Amino acid sequence: AQSVTQLGSHVSVSEGALVLLRCNYSSSVPPYLFWYVQYPNQGLQLLLKYTSAATLVKGINGFEAEFKKSETSFHLTKPSAHMSDAAEYFCAVRGQGAQKLVFGQGTRLTINP
């Protein structure tokens, strides 16, 4: 069964600093990977997705993620944090031939002025 682990339930960075949110998956074959963002009192919005076309994936709002098969990781980064990035971030995986999305525990990102 697919599973996802997000390291760190809370991450705090200063405005302008690098954002790094970690995600590791378990799968015997490369799955489909997603990052979603949840702003306060809102639903989940897709940030980016890995489709096997490229290992470095660019998403909305300046975020990107790199698929590393050898490390079974799909970490999310942004070079310079903005106050508006404060939200909860979820990594999710879908296995080959599956419909179901399996979510990680979520990481709450706080931006300090």
Added chain:
Amino acid sequence: EAQVTQNPRYLITVTGKKLTVTCSQNMNHEYMSWYRQDPGLGLRQIYYSMNVEVTDKGDVPEGYKVSRKEKRNFPLILESPSPNQTSLYFCASSRPRTSGAYEQYFGPGTRLTVT
């Protein structure tokens, strides 16, 4: 505008009083799903539906029912709510493709409190 809508957005109820949370999508999606979100646990799937009249259990189905009589609607029913069903609920929909790289679209969420 393509969207998934849920109603109500907020609900406070008492133990044992039956309730229904509605979900509707206007994208003609075949696949619909309900999740609950709890702190530290992420989103867990309650039930899903591959198409009209086709539903199946997810990871945490106990205490919930669903139906899919129309393609656009997928209501979540709690026949006898209990306090451990206090949670944030999300409905989602998608159009499955051969490649699994398709996104799910989420509703705004329903915050349910059962006292």
